[in-house]
Amino acid sequence: MPVTEPSSRKLRPVLSAAAVCAATALTFSAAAPAQADETPKLREGGVPEALWNYVSSPGAVPGANDWSCRPSAEHPEPVVMLPGTFFNLGANFVKTAPRLKNAGYCVYALNYGHTPLSLGRVGGLGPNRESAAQLDAFVDKVLASTGSAKVNIIGHSLGGSVPMWWMKKMGGARKVDKYVGWAPSSHGTNLNGIADLGTELNLMGFLTHLSNVARFPGVIEQTNTSDYTREMWADGDTVPDGPRYTVVMTKYDTVVTPYATQALKGTDVDNVVLQDLCPTDRAGHMGLFNDDPTLQITMNALADGPSDFRPVCRDFGLQLL
Structure with a gap:
């Protein structure tokens, strides 16, 4: 007489198969919301986008000035960026703003120093002290919007000098966690000796008067002999304590x-010469805006990365000025 297999034993393969199907379904259903909620990454721009934005989008760039952004525990300080002289945020930060946003930062950028000559595009022409006041108001707006106690600053050229005035002369250092300057003009420039020669020939006073009349004093104030530069450092050649400072310089700056x-100079300062880390990087003063090693150094500084950080030497910036 044949032995009848117990019904429970017959059900085991069926139950096992059902369990596998159920587990698979749960796995996919759990993964689906995460995929649906994933924010698409912003594409980083380059020179073509910068040229286009300079004219068509001087006050906006992907990744910046989202006033609904709330800082995360990983990146509690929002980032405020300032472009260089003659530039605007739409052009200067086509590469930086998307990368910061993709990394989880709340990102903001300010056009400053506009005069009637600016035509809404050419920044840094107005008096630099007034530009520092504009920065002060903008930072307060960012702090109020995000609920943060401090910001991080990224500034290119004059965009690095204006925050320095704000920090040294207006008490702004207490609102800053980290400062990153790309070729900042904080100590002024001799324009390859032109400013020094002009001073010796007593021509700088005439040029300063001309710049005030023509509405571009912010340009002349960046010379190393200007009243603005001298007053900035009159109380000492060190930066205020509190923020962590990083400066990126290129030997090819003209x-x-x-x-x-x-x-x-200061207690928490890291001065980086780009070619010490990437000898074949010939990015000029303007080229730092799209120089990937510069951006890698910036990201490391904002993240409190190691002081001996070495960027991957690729995607160099423009060899311009």
């Missing part, structure tokens, strides 16, 4: 010269 004068 605008803020000598390039070594861009370096800062």
Whole structure:
């Protein structure tokens, strides 16, 4: 007489198969919301986007000025960026703003120093002290919007000098966690000796008067002999305590010269010469905006990364000025 298999034993394969199907379904259902909620990454721009934005989008760039952004525990301080002289945020930060946003930062950028000559596009022409006041108001707006106690600052050229005035002369240092300057003109420039020669020939007073009449004093104030530059450092050549400072310089800078004068002094300062880390990087003063090693150094500084950080030497910036 054949032995009848117990019904429970017959059900085991069926139950096992059902369990596998159920587990698979749960796995996919759990993964689906995460995929649906994933924010698409912003594409980083380059020179073509910068040229286009300069004219068509001077006040906006992907990744910046989202006033609904709330800082995360990983990145509690929002980032405020300032472009260089003659530039605007739409052009200057086509690469930086998307990368910061993709990394989880709340990102903001300010156009400053506009005059009637600016035509809504050319920044840094107005008096630099007034530009520092504009920065002060903008930072307060960012702090109020995000609920943060401090910001991080990224500034290119004059965009590095205006925050320095704000920190040294207006008490702004207490609102800053980290400062990153790309070829900052904080100590002024001799324009490859032109400013020094002009002073010796007593021509700088005439040029200063001309710049005030023509509405571009912010340009002349960046010379190393200007009243603005001298007053900035009249109380000492060190930066205020509190923030962590990083300066990125390039040996091929022909605008803020000598390039070594861009370096800062203080208790928590890291002065980086780009070619010491990437000898074949020939990015000029303007080229730092799309220079990937510069951006890698910036990201490391904002993240409190190691002081001996070495960027991957690729995607160099423009060899311009």
